[in-house]
Amino acid sequence: MNGRYTCVCFALPKKLLQHLADCAEGEHRALLQSQVHHCAKLRGSRNATVKTLAARPATAARPPATKPLRRSVFTAGGQTFLPGKLLRDEDDPPTSDQLADECYDSIGVALQFFKTVFGRDSIDGRGMRVDASVHYGYGFANAMWTGEQMIVGDGDGHSVRDLAGSLGIIAHEFAHGISQHLVKGGLGVVQVPGAPPTLKGEAGALNESFSDVMASMVKQWHAGHDVHAADWLLGEDILAPRVGKAIRSLKDPGNTKLTWKFDDQIKDYRRFKPTQEAHTASGIANHAFYQAATQLGGHSWETLGAVWYKGFDKLRARATFLDAAHATVGVAASLHGQGSATHKAVKAGWKRVNVLT
Template identity: 45%
Template sequence: MHIHTPACPCFIIPSSMLRKLAIQADGAERQRLLEQLERSAFLRGQRAASGLAAPGLLVAPGVRHRTVYDAHHGTRLPGKLVRTETAAPVTDTAVNEAFDGAGTTYDFYQQILKRNSIDGRGMGIDSSVHYSKRFNNAFWNGRQMVYGDGDGKLFTGFTHALDVIAHELTHGVTQYTVPGGGLVYDGQSGALNESMSDVFGAVVKQWHAKQTVRKADWLIGAGIMTPAVGKALRSMADPGNAKLTWSGDDQPGTMRGYVEGGDVHTNSGIPNHAFYLAAMKLGGHSWDKAAPIWYQALSLLHPDATFADAAQATVKAAELRHGAGSGEAAAVQGAWHEVGVV
């Protein structure tokens, strides 16, 4: 059987966003952003050629195994080991934030979804901080988390945003859960890959803050960019709203705005909005009903899944959990109908 693998690393900052920022910049700043675009393209090609990574250290359910490395502004991974599971916090804030964010994400998957780490088998969670110089991104490379520091002018760093950490780790969950090796990182399946990460990034943030669906801001990446760029990367409640996000936000919220050949981070606004609508219809906390339904749907997808496939899978998951003809299944179906997928 041919195994499909997503062409990752899967980055939190879209290449289209870096390209737009580069066009607006000049001099050294433009050159730095263009160099980062080239490095991102290289890393994607490197990952695509490598296939699925072998799992790391496997541990028992409920037992965390986190390690954090310092890349010392180089690009060789993982770097120098600076914190382990049994070690106390260090003086480096980025190290502690990466460590704590991985722990919160692990706890969410274990406590709420009964999943034993990223691969479901107790995989250790490795993270590297201080990647490259003034690197404006964070990514999951197929086997570990990698964080840049940002350049201070456009982005302020990536470890202090819990939803960014959970988003990237969820790329690993998708990789190990969708039969066939994950969702191919292109077209609608790629947009679904990004959307699943946004969904669980948002839910982990809400779970940690104990927020209801109505209290949550539904923003992805709030706080990782300077005011000169904007407030957040994306809004699940109102995709494409530049007042909530940033001036170049081109995400559609429904199929009426679907961009043929668009970036996976662009069209992910459609399934993002479907999840938001379903969560609002179901009410309460997003992790009570909506997130478990989306999580169960992962195993019902295939590598080249379309938005219509995702709609069918989430409705099926709702029926499996709550019964055919249930209000929960109707809420999910209604959400996908509102965004024009079904």
């Protein structure tokens, strides 16, 4: 960990968790209701997290150059101390724990994607070992990046299934780790003395969007889908049908028929308000990417992916949507030329969401 801040980036926004709790009954309702406020507890435990991670011996000393991938999956054993007991290290055979193996495999896909497509060596770009913990607490219906590792919840088994089996969710959290290392101070991470760090404003929404966009590309790359075959959804594989179909859509942010009943994502910058939650305003940049990708056609990761990745690498901690538009348009021009199809598509994407006029 770089020590500058601790991220607390959840896959499911608080509003969705509240919806899940409202849809549930009996003990499941109580369980999910308790998790609506669980975020604060996690943030409170981050010092203990740092300590236990730092104390773990052996694999930390492994030379990075000798192994192309470095993953460790732990079990928190139903507790909330991190990372917990090691279940599977790199090159270990599959365990008898399905969630641990699913998590291990999905992290492997994310690592391979960034290495193959962008030449990035792990989350920090320097081959760091990626740690994840499953069986965190009881029926934890979320996933998060803590600033140091992933927590991948088992789900409550009624409204939310285990998140380890969702490549999109794992890739989303993985990308939170990457943006932490790309943008000094964290993209949109606001530190208030005595309070937990949160994602705020336009930069916070850009942080969430970066994770959704990268997760979409990881899914498409893994499936071999072009922009037309792709579903452009996130979390389409974790919700029970009675509570929703997916948690977000890049194709049509805020379309509740594609996602869930109270999805309030926006796709028009004119509707942005600084008080909006990061998962709400992230729809603006998500949709700009979708528009650019579908205008270009083909595989999203082949041309546009690098433009987005390199563009976001230029952003500062308090970047605006306009900064992101200028950065990605600038990268498209320098890589492919002024007036190229890529340059035009990126500009058109940001125009469709009214960030550029």
